[in-house]
Each structure stands twice: as structure tokens, then as C-alpha cells.
Amino acid sequence: MSYPSNFRVADLTARDARLHAFRSDLADARLKGEVAADRFVAGRPARITAAVADIRKAPRPDAGVNTQALFGDDVLVFEVAEGWAWVQAERDGYVGYVADTMLGGREHAPTHIVSAPRTFLYPGPDLRFPISGQLSMGSTVTVTDAAETRGTHYAVLPSGEALIAGHLRPLGEVATDYVSVAEMFLGTPYLWGGASGFGIDCSGLVQLAMRMAGRNVLRDTDMQATTLGEPLEPGPAFSGLRRGDLVFWKGHVAVMTDADTMIHANGHTMLVSREGLRDAVARIGYLYGGPTGFRRP
Structure with missing residues (x-):
């Protein structure tokens, strides 16, 4: 492990x-x-x-x-x-x-990871076929062949099923900015316990985005608040925050996209959405209190 x-x-x-x-x-x-x-x-x-x-x-x-x-x-x-x-x-x-x-079982060693938020499985290399399944970002697959149909490139799995090749990247090839990965999930439904492109929660979003950037982190908010990066002093009026910093509340985490705005999976909109940090502090504080900590991964 x-x-x-x-x-x-x-x-x-x-x-x-x-x-x-x-x-x-x-x-x-x-x-x-x-x-x-x-x-x-x-x-x-x-x-x-x-x-x-x-x-x-x-x-x-x-x-x-x-x-x-x-x-x-x-x-x-x-x-x-x-x-x-x-x-x-x-x-x-x-x-x-x-x-x-x-x-x-573990018959085949994975070779690629899904890098699109969601993608379809086809019974063969043709997007006109009825789909046989769907996968989330972060899913790992074994690619054994490649195919092209009417100019679209496919990755073929041991089962004979096919995925759009452009929705995959080789294992070990990682994103340079985990925040950009998180932003790909804007509009994804909020789901308690969710950790996929079909539905995700706040700490699941942080974990999956960081994984795609080559960093395995723990799952729950309290774990991330203890182990992820270093504690950060946000400064007067949060002036010390920058893109990629994490803001924690009790049971919640958000990712700063710039000095003033954050992205988070939240029960307020029931989506992954953007929100101004100061607006969020005021809104969340009414029911749950202010931020409990800040960390820089």
C-alpha cells in the first residue's frame, strides 16, 4: 500500500x-x-x-x-x-x-489512466456502436491495441472494448497543475462519499485532482487537513492566499483558484462550483463557523 x-x-x-x-x-x-x-x-x-x-x-x-x-x-x-x-x-x-x-483478478498490468472527467466504453472501435459502459477520470486500463475508424483514434482493451484514445494518458504522465484538473469538474453533481466524475464530494475532488497531478493523498477532509502540505497563515483579509492553497472548515475543504476565488464540491449548490472566498466564509460561517485552517500543498 x-x-x-x-x-x-x-x-x-x-x-x-x-x-x-x-x-x-x-x-x-x-x-x-x-x-x-x-x-x-x-x-x-x-x-x-x-x-x-x-x-x-x-x-x-x-x-x-x-x-x-x-x-x-x-x-x-x-x-x-x-x-x-x-x-x-x-x-x-x-x-x-x-x-x-x-x-x-489482476491478470493485466494497467498501462493508461482515464484523463477526461468521464468517457464511454464501446464494444469495438466505433463511436456509432451502442456503448457498453462508462468510466471516470482516474480509472486505469490496459491498452493492448490501437485502431482508427473514420479518423477517430481508439485504444483497445483485452476485452476487445474500445475507448477514445484522446481520453487516456500513459500511467506516469501527470498534469502540471492540480487546480486545472479540479476545474475540469465544474458542474459535476455533488455526492456524499463520491470520488468520481459522475458525482464527487469536497475531499474527493481534492484527492482525484491531486492524483492526476502525480500525488497520492489521503481521502477524508480531516486526514487532508493533517497531512497535506504545510500549514499556512492566510494573512489579513486572506491576502496571503494563492492558487492551489486549501481552505478547511470542519468537514469541508475548498481549493483556491486565485487569491479571491475558490472551487469546491458543496451541498449549497449540489455541484462543483466556483465561489468567492469571502462570500463562502460569510455563508458557511452562519451555520458552521469560520475556516479551521489553511494549507499549501
Whole structure:
């Protein structure tokens, strides 16, 4: 598992169940000696095969969604029971339950990542075919062939399905400005726990945008407020802020796009939208208080 380079367990807690797979009856074998459990098991490698997989708090369809995994994400599976798998995402360490039908093997090494906010899967290299699926930015795929139909270039997958080649970039090729990536999601619906181009929340937007710029960060707002970059003094009337700085409230985060304006996925508009920082401080403060911190990634 690859945590951010500046992540320290002590910054959160060694027993944060969001980032450590342990229950009273079962736990990750790597935690033996640190937590109490009836049994310890090694995680079995698997990969997400659904476009978006909800990671839930409990193994029930009505349980709350904490976050989401995307097509191609690698996970470790600690238990499968009654249609649910208890997993830990390898990219950010998040633990929870996914439907076991959304898991597959790791037969093919990913070669490319989806770089458009959303894209379609076709049963073959022709945009006139009825689509066979859709993928979000951040999904990873294995490209085995290329094709061209009527001047449109396609990337072909092992299944024979095809994607628009221009919607992909090779793994390891990253965006130079994570804020520009975040701005691509303007108008995307707000979704609690959402982490995809189909619906996203505030910390999900930060995480996905930074991932596309080559930086893996933790998932939840409190984690980001503790581990991301360095604390920042915003100055009088927030005059010290610049593009890319992060503004935190209790349970919320926004990205500055310039000295005065921010972008955030928010429950006020139920969209990813722009808002003046001072307007947001006044509006949010009425119900939830002022900003709790500022950080420069």
C-alpha cells in the first residue's frame, strides 16, 4: 500500500478503522501485535472491475457510503461473506465493504489512466456502436491495441472494448497543475462519499485532482487537513492566499483558484462550483463557523 510520503500514522491514530483493517473477530495480519482480534489474515490481491464501487461502512446495501473505488483500483480482500467483501484500497488505504461482484483478478498490468472527467466504453472501435459502459477520470486500463475508424483514434482493451484514445494518458504522465484538473469538474453533481466524475464530494475532488497531478493523498477532509502540505497563515483579509492553497472548515475543504476565488464540491449548490472566498466564509460561517485552517500543498 502506498500512503503519501509525508503521512504519519501518529498524525491520525494507529487505530483509525478507516485506514486499518481490524475488527474484534478479524484483522489484517500486518496488524498482529498492534490490535486484538480472534483471527489475523493476509489480504488477497484483487482489482475493481466496476466503473465505480461504493465502499460502505457496513456489509449492507443501505449502509452509508464512505468513499468510492474506481475501475482498475487494486484492493486487498480480507473476507468475503454473503455477497460482500471487506477490503482495503491499496492506493489510499481506505477500508470498507464492497459488493463482491465488483472484484476481479489482476491478470493485466494497467498501462493508461482515464484523463477526461468521464468517457464511454464501446464494444469495438466505433463511436456509432451502442456503448457498453462508462468510466471516470482516474480509472486505469490496459491498452493492448490501437485502431482508427473514420479518423477517430481508439485504444483497445483485452476485452476487445474500445475507448477514445484522446481520453487516456500513459500511467506516469501527470498534469502540471492540480487546480486545472479540479476545474475540469465544474458542474459535476455533488455526492456524499463520491470520488468520481459522475458525482464527487469536497475531499474527493481534492484527492482525484491531486492524483492526476502525480500525488497520492489521503481521502477524508480531516486526514487532508493533517497531512497535506504545510500549514499556512492566510494573512489579513486572506491576502496571503494563492492558487492551489486549501481552505478547511470542519468537514469541508475548498481549493483556491486565485487569491479571491475558490472551487469546491458543496451541498449549497449540489455541484462543483466556483465561489468567492469571502462570500463562502460569510455563508458557511452562519451555520458552521469560520475556516479551521489553511494549507499549501
